[in-house]
Amino acid sequence: MDGQPVPSLVWxxxxxxxxxxxxxxxxxxxxxxxxxxxxxxxxxxxxxFSILNTHPNVDFVAVCDSSSFVLxxxxxxxxxxxxxxxxxxxxxxxxxxxxxxxxxxMHADVAECAIANNAHVFVEKPLTLHPEQGRRLLQLxxxxxxxxxxxxxxxxxxxxxxxxxxxxxxAVGQVLTFRTEMNGPTVLHGSKKSWRSKKxxxxxxxxxxASHGVDLVNYFxxxxxxxxxxxxxxxxxxxxxxxxxxxxxxxGGMRGNxxxxxxxxxxxxxxxxxxxxGRMGKIIADLHSYKVFFSYAPNxxxxxxGWNQRSYTVFATPVRFFVRGFEFTRQLDYFIDCxxxxxxxxxxxxxxxxxxxxxxxxxxxxxxxxxx
Amino acid sequence: MDRIVFGDxxxxxxxxxxxxxxxxxxxxxxxxxxxxDVIDAxxxxxxxxxxxxxxxxxxxxxxxxxxxxxxxxxxxxxxxIPYAYKYANAVxxxxxxxxxxxxxxxxxGAGKAIHTIIRGGMSVINKDMIEVMKLLVDADxxxxxxxxxxxxxxxxxxxxxxxxxxxKEVFVEYANHISKTYGVDPAFNxxxxxxxxxxxxxxxxxxxxxxxxxxxxxxxxxxxxHAYERRLADGRFRxxxxxxxxxxxxxxxxxxxxxxSLPGIQSIVFGASSRSHIEQTRDLICSCWExxxxxxxxxxx
Numbered sequence: 001m002d003g004q005p006v007p008s009l010v011w012x013x014x015x016x017x018x019x020x021x022x023x024x025x026x027x028x029x030x031x032x033x034x035x036x037x038x039x040x041x042x043x044x045x046x047x048x049f050s051i052l053n054t055h056p057n058v059d060f061v062a063v064c065d066s067s068s069f070v071l072x073x074x075x076x077x078x079x080x081x082x083x084x085x086x087x088x089x090x091x092x093x094x095x096x097x098x099x100x101x102x103x104x105x106m107h108a109d110v111a112e113c114a115i116a117n118n119a120h121v122f123v124e125k126p127l128t129l130h131p132e133q134g135r136r137l138l139q140l141x142x143x144x145x146x147x148x149x150x151x152x153x154x155x156x157x158x159x160x161x162x163x164x165x166x167x168x169x170x171a172v173g174q175v176l177t178f179r180t181e182m183n184g185p186t187v188l189h190g191s192k193k194s195w196r197s198k199k200x201x202x203x204x205x206x207x208x209x210a211s212h213g214v215d216l217v218n219y220f221x222x223x224x225x226x227x228x229x230x231x232x233x234x235x236x237x238x239x240x241x242x243x244x245x246x247x248x249x250x251x252g253g254m255r256g257n258x259x260x261x262x263x264x265x266x267x268x269x270x271x272x273x274x275x276x277x278g279r280m281g282k283i284i285a286d287l288h289s290y291k292v293f294f295s296y297a298p299n300x301x302x303x304x305x306g307w308n309q310r311s312y313t314v315f316a317t318p319v320r321f322f323v324r325g326f327e328f329t330r331q332l333d334y335f336i337d338c339x340x341x342x343x344x345x346x347x348x349x350x351x352x353x354x355x356x357x358x359x360x361x362x363x364x365x366x367x368x369x370x371x372x
Numbered sequence: 373m374d375r376i377v378f379g380d381x382x383x384x385x386x387x388x389x390x391x392x393x394x395x396x397x398x399x400x401x402x403x404x405x406x407x408x409d410v411i412d413a414x415x416x417x418x419x420x421x422x423x424x425x426x427x428x429x430x431x432x433x434x435x436x437x438x439x440x441x442x443x444x445x446x447x448x449x450x451x452x453i454p455y456a457y458k459y460a461n462a463v464x465x466x467x468x469x470x471x472x473x474x475x476x477x478x479x480x481g482a483g484k485a486i487h488t489i490i491r492g493g494m495s496v497i498n499k500d501m502i503e504v505m506k507l508l509v510d511a512d513x514x515x516x517x518x519x520x521x522x523x524x525x526x527x528x529x530x531x532x533x534x535x536x537x538x539x540k541e542v543f544v545e546y547a548n549h550i551s552k553t554y555g556v557d558p559a560f561n562x563x564x565x566x567x568x569x570x571x572x573x574x575x576x577x578x579x580x581x582x583x584x585x586x587x588x589x590x591x592x593x594x595x596x597x598h599a600y601e602r603r604l605a606d607g608r609f610r611x612x613x614x615x616x617x618x619x620x621x622x623x624x625x626x627x628x629x630x631x632x633s634l635p636g637i638q639s640i641v642f643g644a645s646s647r648s649h650i651e652q653t654r655d656l657i658c659s660c661w662e663x664x665x666x667x668x669x670x671x672x673x
Contacts, residue, residue: 050536054567073501077539268385268398286391313591313621322563322594323532 032340037062037095037119039086039110040102041070044124044151047324048099051332054321057340062093086110090117097147097339099332100124103195104202108133111148115140120147120339122332126211127353129202131361134354141350147338149331149345150353152215154272156330158312160216163274163285167220171298172278175221178256180213184270186262190236197237204240206232206363210260213272214363215348215356217248217256220276223359224248224256230367235263246363258363288312373522373581374421376657377450378414378650379614379643383407384427397645404432413647415446417654421522423450423583423641431515438518445520452525452561453512502545509549523581524550528561535568540575547577557581564594565611566603573608583641585615588622588630604634614641624656632660 036058038049045065052058063074064083071082083089090098090113097120100110108128114121115137127150128134141148154160166172186209187196195201196208217224226249232241242263248256262270274285282293289311297305319329331348338345385398401407407429411422424430437444513524526534526546534542550558559581562568572580586604590597592615604611613634617627631637640657644650 046533050533053536053538069499069501072499077501077541078537268394271391273391288391311619311621313589313618316591318590318592318594318596320595321532321536321567322592323536324529 032057033059034096034336034339035094036060036097036099037064037089037093038099038101039064039089040100040106040124041065041067041074042101045099045101047328048101048122048332050323051321051329052099052336055333055336057336062089062095064089087113090114090119095119097121097335101151104129104207105195105200107202108137111137112140115144115146118144118146120335122149122151122335123350123353124151125153125215125353125356126150126202126207126360127350127357129207131354131358134350134357137350138354145342147335147345148350149335149338150348150350150356151331152212152219152348152352152356153325153327153331154212154216155219155348155352156327156334157287158316158326159285159287159290160219160274162310162315163276163283163290164220166283166292167276167278169300171281171294171300171303172276172283172292173280174252175254175276175278177254178217178221178274178276180216180256180258181273182210182213182258182260182262182270183264183267184209184262185265185267186270187236187242188263188265190238197240199240204237205242205260205262206244206367207360209262209270210244210258211356211360213258213260214359215352216272216274217258218352218356218359220274221250221254221256223355225251227359227362227366230363230370232367235261237263241367244363244367246366373610373612373639374419374448375639375661376419376654377421377423377612377639377641378411378419379423379641380425380427380430382643382645383410384425384429400645404429404436407433408436410645410647410650414644414650417647417650419650419654420446421448421450421639423452423525425452425527426455426512426515428455434515434519448520448522449516450523450525450559451513451516451521452527453509454527454530455512502541505542505546506549509546510553513554521554521556523557523559524554525559525561525581525583528563528584531560531562531568532564535562535564535571538571540571543572543575543577547575547580559583559612561614563592566595566599569603569609579609581610581612581638583612583614585618586611586613586631586634586637587616587618588627589618591615591618591621601634604636607636609636610638611636612639612641613637616640616642624653625660628653628656628660632657632664 034057036052038045038060041049041063049060049063053060060080062081062083063071064086065071066084071084074080075082081093089095095117098110098114100107100114100121100123102110104126107123111121111123128137167175194203196203202208228247228249230244230246233243235242243261245257245259248258272287274283276283280295284291289309292303292308294303294305294308316326319326320333321329323329334347335345382397383401385394424433437447547558550556558577560568560572561583563585565582565584569580569582572582584600585592586600587593593600613631616631617624631640642653644653
């Protein structure tokens with residue numbers, strides 16, 4: 001050893017935004033209570049509600065959904081106002097923020113309604129079905145001091161935030177190729193009952209499932225210059241695709257592949273794997289762990305030449321309240337922090353969501369141009 | 373509750389350390405016989421209490437237990453219900469009510485289905501989530517019929533999501549339903565132990581059994597290891613420790629010594645795939661507990 005200290009990366013979300021918005025941060029004596037509403041009380045809506053309902057700065061007061069089962073029980077047991085019309089909800093409840101967890105096709109209209117009513121807005125992924133809708137939302141946000149965020153939860157995951165920092169540090173050198181693969185048992189029968197099997201509502205493997213993998217590419221490398229070779233495949237579904245494969249090409253020479261399949265019964269739950277080969281090393285990551293290969297002695301964070309493995313059981317930090325995954329709480333707590341502290345959202349903002357939407361659109365049109 | 377409880381994560385491809393390891397375990401345990409071999413090895417090591425999720429594979433295992441009452445009369449089972457991904461995938465395909473219908477009415481003969489409709493009919497019409505919850509509990513408990521059930525655990529994703537809802541009635545009704553219908557203690561798995569215990573006590577559920585990750589690494593201890601240690605010191609519940617080794621992140625002796633040093637821990641849940649690993653872990657737990665008991669006696673003397 002040469003006695004020099006080993007440099008280390010400062011792990012954590014790469015976020016140090018300057019204050020831009022008006023500051024809601026409370027004085028020592030008072031706690032800011034934000035009046036929250038939720039539109040879409042399905043699986044993700046219930047998860048978001050559960051996490052935020054325990055937040056010390058949040059008072060959930062309203063829910064909007066089309067299901068009488070859901071609304072009846074929300075009113076009876078949770079004591080919140082229920083609506084089937086979100087415009088009415090905004091008009092009557094005076095909401096500080098709203099969480100939008102409807103089928104994707106409704107995201108743009110509900111988010112527009114939120115912005116018109118000066119409510120901070122968190123939208124489940126993907127942001128919209130058509131990039132022009134996202135562009136319009138960004139225009140509407142111009143001049144408004146509103147926090148806006150999209151539910152690309154991988155950007156808050158223990159492993160992928162570290163992979164991002166490793167890539168940005170240049171430790172594996174210039175990236176030449178990458179691969180993102182998503183598989184899961186989400187659709188194992190040809191059911192037509194769920195919105196996920198309806199293209200018009202935002203169903204299908206690309207928008208509802210693979211969008212996480214597409215956003216991961218956007219998060220790590222930004223949008224590609226070209227999307228080529230897209231193929232959609234069907235396994236169980238009639239109206240939507242169950243598999244997606246595509247290739248991203250970047251002007252600098254980097255290229256990458258995305259493979260997604262939401263009809264794979266060999267998986268217990270949705271999984272996301274990422275691999276990048278750089279000039280000086282390689283990274284292989286999934287939701288729980290990552291491996292890095294260095295072709296040199298990196299003198300960084302205890303990593304050595306050759307293979308290094310790290311598991312999130314060692315580095316995951318606990319959260320205030322856990323439901324389904326650390327990253328679900330982190331993304332919502334970040335959203336609320338941005339509102340309370342009056343800072344703009346810098347992780348998975350509508351701008352990021354819009355860029356990912358444009359990538360999804362390119363994949364869709366490329367696949368359709370091949371007759372898939 | 374026994375001091376050592378054997379868990380089932382390893383059988384069904386669940387491993388927090390790595391998806392790769394989970395995959396190889398899923399391959400190894402693809403046949404029920406491979407699982408039963410490990411269960412038999414655990415029994416030979418003096419472990420008789422087993423926590424089982426309601427993974428579809430458990431149906432076949434329970435059939436095997438029932439088929440050999442002479443062999444498996446020592447078994448004490450702790451179902452952890454529901455198996456969340458089973459519901460999540462069904463909700464994706466069929467919506468919430470479609471999924472409920474599938475699980476409430478699946479696997480029943482016509483006579484039992486009519487009985488369920490009579491009992492559940494009103495709840496479907498009334499759309500009352502507590503009544504629906506009871507029907508789903510009964511549907512999941514069907515696979516354990518005729519076996520010796522010790523306690524019924526509410527699985528952690530469901531427990532924690534419901535905890536976030538702050539609806540006391542759900543917890544009270546769940547606890548009442550388990551004790552009245554099955555004659556055993558209701559129990560809870562959670563990733564938010566301190567908050568859950570306080571909430572259950574607020575609900576009037578006395579001395580609840582609560583199983584959570586407890587390990588020296590602080591892994592999956594939300595909001596903090598310190599909060600867990602404080603809550604354990606306050607008592608008034610029956611704590612069970614799981615993820616004691618944080619999937620291998622802590623050295624075994626250090627891991628067990630830490631957990632045994634905490635106040636009030638009733639049981640340690642662990643999973644293993646080989647007889648030698650089961651024996652080593654059992655011996656470690658027993659010796660640490662014995663040392664702790666001796667030092668307590670010495671202190672009180």
